[in-house]
Amino acid sequence: MTVITESRIISVVRAAESLLSQRAGSSVVLDDPEDLGGSGRTTVVRVRVAQNPLSLDRSLVIKALPEHEDPKAFHREIASYKYATALPNESRPGPQLIASDPDLRIMVLSDLGHGRSMPEILDTGDPVETSRAVSAWGQALGRMHAATVGGEVDFLALVRRGPSGTEGRDILRDEARRSVESLPGHAAALGVEVPPRVVEALETAATLFDEGEHRAFSPSDVGPENIMLNDEGVQFMDYEWGGFRDATLDIAYAVVTMTAQLPPRLASHATDLEVSMVDAWRSEVNPIWPTLAHEREMQRKVLVARLLWVWLSTAWMLPGGADLIDPDPSEVDASVEMAPFDPGLENSAGAPEPGTTGFTHDWALHTNDPRVLVGRWTDLAAAASRAGEDEVSAFASATGAALQRIWLA
Incomplete structure (x- = not known):
């Protein structure tokens, strides 16, 4: 730093x-x-x-x-x-x-004052307090999305006042696309078969940055580190690379990054907290996107976005996949022995060397802890099963097991 x-x-x-x-x-x-x-x-x-x-x-x-x-x-x-x-x-x-x-x-x-950060609240391990905070988080996301639908033209007019090229920049979109392109090579290295439904879902999710039925403003990184609760409610702290995208990407990002920060005491409450967050978000956006009132349809759309985020965070961790993130070696748990992958595996993510793009943002999605990734795949498998997405569930289970075997066995 x-x-x-x-x-x-x-x-x-x-x-x-x-x-x-x-x-x-x-x-x-x-x-x-x-x-x-x-x-x-x-x-x-x-x-x-x-x-x-x-x-x-x-x-x-x-x-x-x-x-x-x-x-x-x-x-x-x-x-x-x-x-x-x-x-x-x-x-x-x-x-x-x-x-x-x-x-x-x-x-x-x-100045938003001193308030309480979301990681601080999650770390308390209090199920009731955490549930309220997580619901407020989802509700605030929904209010922001509902208030900004149709505002993309106004936003782009503001962006155009900046340097040439600013309008088209979306770091997470570019990284997500690279990660999808890297899927065949990385899956082969992991020894995991990729079902057609997973390929379809990831390709669909990658288009949600530029398309989608639920376009609204996003601060970009809506993870716990950028959430604060004060007397006025939930506050989003960082708008770097803000822009318009499908709102299901935001709620899925919040779910993925929230569950990664739950202390052991709340592990058994993870599913309930996910449901609380998504339901609170949906309560705010239902009037403008009534199709989300259908439970199975809503679960499917959020799951597609969630699959992308879990895969992207994994691709960043695989050999050559995290060049843009430039992780701090001190953050890696020295007690976790990282078994080597095939050194000949090409970095199909295509990420440039650190410092060549000016991008050094510390995304909440990024992790250096393989146990977090294994947990994300386990949670994704359960969510896919609840949504009736059996192929996605099987892929998530197989990927989590492969990472467990390679890194944590």
């Missing part, structure tokens, strides 16, 4: 002061900077508003990108915040954009 120096923080605060002062027409003074970390590329700082000619909040959050970084993701994030800020308060998924300067690569956001 990049170490943010005190001089860098001070320069970011001064740049934000200048930006807000120009906007206000008189001096704005910011004080007491608090480093909030960030993705490694960005500087994120909370500041107190010490002198304020406008009706600004008492504290604000500044996010800044270094000058040498590829600005496309940052421009898309600004467009996402502008779009979300224009939504009604009850449908706004996260912080409000106060000011931004794409040339300086800086944005000033409303």
Whole structure:
């Protein structure tokens, strides 16, 4: 992780002061900077508003990108915040954009306060509290989706103000497509047969980024690390690479990443929590997408998206598949011996070397722990069985067993 120096923080605060002062027409003074970390590329700082000619909040959050970084993701994030800020308060998924300067690569956001992170809540192991939080998470996703249906033209108009090529960038879409292309080679290396239904489902899921019956706005990474609960409810914290896609991708992503963070005490409640999240989401989107009221149809659509996310997280872990993620070796459990695959297996995912694309986002979907992947396949097999997708269930069971045998036996 990049170490943010005190001089860098001070320069970011001064740049934000200048930006807000120009906007206000008189001096704005910011004080007491608090480093909030960030993705490694960005500087994120909370500041107190010490002198304020406008009706600004008492504290604000500044996010800044270094000058040498590829600005496309940052421009898309600004467009996402502008779009979300224009939504009604009850449908706004996260912080409000106060000011931004794409040339300086800086944005000033409303401060959501200290609240409670979703990983913190999941870690309590309290079934009742977790169920309420997970339901609120699904409901907030649904409200955002329902409020943004039909808004894609407005969003793209905002994106077009950024650098050329920003409009067409969708990192997860590109990675998902590569992972589907890698399926034959990786499945052969695992010794797993791929049924036609699995191929069909993965190919269908890969089209949901650009097509689909349920298109709505997505912050892109809606995993637990980017979810906070405060007095105003659920807040989504990161809009980098936000855009429009089929909403079933979002709810499936939330389910996959949520179950991976459940403590052992909640393992027996995983299915109930999945159902609670999906039902809460569906309660918000049913009026605009009535076909989802049919249980089997809804289960099938969410399952297709879920299969893609589980396969993508696995492809990232296989030899040569995680180049874009550039995992931190310190995160890998040294007690887990990773048996080698065939070193001659080509990286059919086609991912470029680290640093060549400017992409270093730490997705909630990504994991270095093989036990998490085995658990995801086990959960997927059970979900497929409930949905009547026997071929998907069999494939999920076989893949989980292969990973268990190779990595954990």
